[in-house]
Amino acid sequence: MGELINVEEIFASKVFTRTTMRERLPKDVYKEVVNVMDNGGELSPAAADVVAKAMKDWAVENGATHYTHWFQPLTGITAEKHDSFVSHPDESGRMLMDFSGKELIKGEPDASSFPSGGLRATFEARGYTAWDITSPAFLKEDATGVILCIPTAFCSYKGEALDKKTPLLRSMEAISDQALRIVRLFGNTGATKVVASVGPEQEYFLVDREKYLKRADLIFAGRTLFGAPAPKGQEMEDHYFGTIRERIGAYMKDLNIELWKLGVTAKTQHNEVAPAQHELAPIYETANIAVDHNQLVMETMKKVAGRHGLTCLLHEKPFAGVNGSGKHNNWSLTTDNGVNLLDPGDTPNENIQFLLVLACMIKAVDIHADLLRQSASDVGNDHRLGANEAPPAIISVFLGEQLEDVVRQLVETGEAAHVLQGGKLATGVSTLPDFEKDATDRNRTSPFAFTGNKFEFRMVGSADSVASPNTILNAIAAEAFCEAADILEKADDFDLAVHDLIKEYLTKHQRIIFNGNGYAPEWVAEAKRRGLPNIKSMVEAVDTLTTDKSVKLFEKFGIFTKAELESREEVLYEIYAKTINIEALTMIDMASKQIIPAVIRYSKSLADTVIAVREAGADASVAADLLKEISDKLAAMKAALSKLKEVETAASAIADAKEQAFYYKDAVKKAMDELRAPVDEAEMLVDRQMWPIPTYADLIFEV
Numbered sequence: 001m002g003e004l005i006n007v008e009e010i011f012a013s014k015v016f017t018r019t020t021m022r023e024r025l026p027k028d029v030y031k032e033v034v035n036v037m038d039n040g041g042e043l044s045p046a047a048a049d050v051v052a053k054a055m056k057d058w059a060v061e062n063g064a065t066h067y068t069h070w071f072q073p074l075t076g077i078t079a080e081k082h083d084s085f086v087s088h089p090d091e092s093g094r095m096l097m098d099f100s101g102k103e104l105i106k107g108e109p110d111a112s113s114f115p116s117g118g119l120r121a122t123f124e125a126r127g128y129t130a131w132d133i134t135s136p137a138f139l140k141e142d143a144t145g146v147i148l149c150i151p152t153a154f155c156s157y158k159g160e161a162l163d164k165k166t167p168l169l170r171s172m173e174a175i176s177d178q179a180l181r182i183v184r185l186f187g188n189t190g191a192t193k194v195v196a197s198v199g200p201e202q203e204y205f206l207v208d209r210e211k212y213l214k215r216a217d218l219i220f221a222g223r224t225l226f227g228a229p230a231p232k233g234q235e236m237e238d239h240y241f242g243t244i245r246e247r248i249g250a251y252m253k254d255l256n257i258e259l260w261k262l263g264v265t266a267k268t269q270h271n272e273v274a275p276a277q278h279e280l281a282p283i284y285e286t287a288n289i290a291v292d293h294n295q296l297v298m299e300t301m302k303k304v305a306g307r308h309g310l311t312c313l314l315h316e317k318p319f320a321g322v323n324g325s326g327k328h329n330n331w332s333l334t335t336d337n338g339v340n341l342l343d344p345g346d347t348p349n350e351n352i353q354f355l356l357v358l359a360c361m362i363k364a365v366d367i368h369a370d371l372l373r374q375s376a377s378d379v380g381n382d383h384r385l386g387a388n389e390a391p392p393a394i395i396s397v398f399l400g401e402q403l404e405d406v407v408r409q410l411v412e413t414g415e416a417a418h419v420l421q422g423g424k425l426a427t428g429v430s431t432l433p434d435f436e437k438d439a440t441d442r443n444r445t446s447p448f449a450f451t452g453n454k455f456e457f458r459m460v461g462s463a464d465s466v467a468s469p470n471t472i473l474n475a476i477a478a479e480a481f482c483e484a485a486d487i488l489e490k491a492d493d494f495d496l497a498v499h500d501l502i503k504e505y506l507t508k509h510q511r512i513i514f515n516g517n518g519y520a521p522e523w524v525a526e527a528k529r530r531g532l533p534n535i536k537s538m539v540e541a542v543d544t545l546t547t548d549k550s551v552k553l554f555e556k557f558g559i560f561t562k563a564e565l566e567s568r569e570e571v572l573y574e575i576y577a578k579t580i581n582i583e584a585l586t587m588i589d590m591a592s593k594q595i596i597p598a599v600i601r602y603s604k605s606l607a608d609t610v611i612a613v614r615e616a617g618a619d620a621s622v623a624a625d626l627l628k629e630i631s632d633k634l635a636a637m638k639a640a641l642s643k644l645k646e647v648e649t650a651a652s653a654i655a656d657a658k659e660q661a662f663y664y665k666d667a668v669k670k671a672m673d674e675l676r677a678p679v680d681e682a683e684m685l686v687d688r689q690m691w692p693i694p695t696y697a698d699l700i701f702e703v
Ligand code: ADP
Pocket: 197, 198, 199, 200, 201, 268, 281, 282, 283, 284, 328, 330, 331, 332, 333, 340, 453, 454
């Protein structure tokens, strides 16, 4: 019998939930809070004080000593500065723990050391954090004690967004307003808002912590910068969905419990394609909360790993030659009276609202493919997208047979008279049930796939925040809905107008639809013929943010100002340059201080052997040949190391952020590859006992 885990009881036990609020707040204050949470607006100062006190009391009863405004600066991870509830003692020396409404609502961390991309000079240090009432406060427990975490947005003195949450919240309002106009056109007067929902599937690697600590590249870069392939990779396809090993299972169990306590609906867990790779998926929820929760998932994955003598690697490509990690971002839109705008029903050909929404999405993705690509780019993801593995860097939409057929009919004739049905799946075994098939098979190669009642954006990197992709999805959908509503609201004959519009959009933008194999080289040529963008790297994607088309989109819906976009570009170039710089310096360090000395030691032992064997009068040719081979590799390493140092120095001297980032991409990365090659070859030759760092086999097969 397993030990009993009362999931219902522990779930959200560390969250200041609506239930907790209802229990602890006076009725009128609770009502006010819920109203602001659901409909926007501001809490009155009096109510804020009451909420703050209740929140503090709850936190203190659960062991908290500090609170923090928890925010998401442009670093892509979260930030926190703790303040204790300690207040000034009174004359008798007695101190009462204190937390005011003001402290709950607004914080003022020194913002000068966060990336701002020129939005704020260092001397203008002021930045504000503002309570995001739509995402629940929670308790974080670690060696520091228990900390009350209040999700916040982070803005400059002038109100410019310095974080990833503010634009996301703005985009959620935009998509809600515009999607509402669409459902109203179809007679849905009951809905008061439309919510973007997100379910991010998180992939990760686990390695043994002792071994991890022996690799400077894993410590500093989060990925291996050297490493010959192990004799076995993922070719046997025996890891995916394989039995979960005991040590990993114990980790997953702990991880789930921690996440459940934080109100994260950890749902699915399994082994992924590569050895030592795994996945966790929660149940989808409101985009904003999903983004916050995904940050908690990543953080908790790392924290819990430590307890099991493991280290969690979230990098997109920790190991060359086996699969990297991504994050499938499932996205849909639902009205507050329960209609999923992306649900086709059984007969999508007759579901005009769905067809309009689908046509708008196809148009949006086609027009803004470059922005979507950008939203999924980060330094690590360059190793996946358009590089050695899928999904490809080219954005296309997968619809599946059923919808593709409907779209084809609409484009050809303007009518979709019939619809392919799934039918029965006959197993051929009398004792197994025959069951209803889905009308559409899966396509794992598509970067943007329609999967039944949602879109699955599969390009996102495993280490990245999902804020940007969802901000972009919401924004581009809002624009398409807005343009459609502008036309349809004025139409004399609505049925005719909507029919024409669907046909027009699908005809104009059908080039973005691709149901074939996204990994095939022919697709690259075909996409080029169709005029689809193929943006190969993060740095090449950066300036899609400030094209006229993008600025117009973001300003129209108040999601980003031009200055905010420009600042983000600057930050992205900087992040890229800094990351590659760290990688290059780490390689230089490892090659100079560990690898080359080890190879020299090995060649010395070979040389000794050659001399000794010859002296003994025997044939030393094998050792001599090996010595020659090793010496050649050593020479190649030394030359490549000098070259890397040279370009690295040149890179650091470049002042312009964009120019520097491109130089890192073109010159420094090339020099890094050129150093890695002879090192990896040498690793295959050198005595295993003498190789100074754990190998791929040690790292991914012996967890
Ligand atoms: P798979 O790996 O087969 O694609 P998973 O079960 O691992 O599927 O993950 C699917 C994710 O999509 C889950 O997070 C799930 O909650 C989410 N999801 C399901 N329906 C929706 C929806 N309507 N909107 C957004 N996300 C959804």
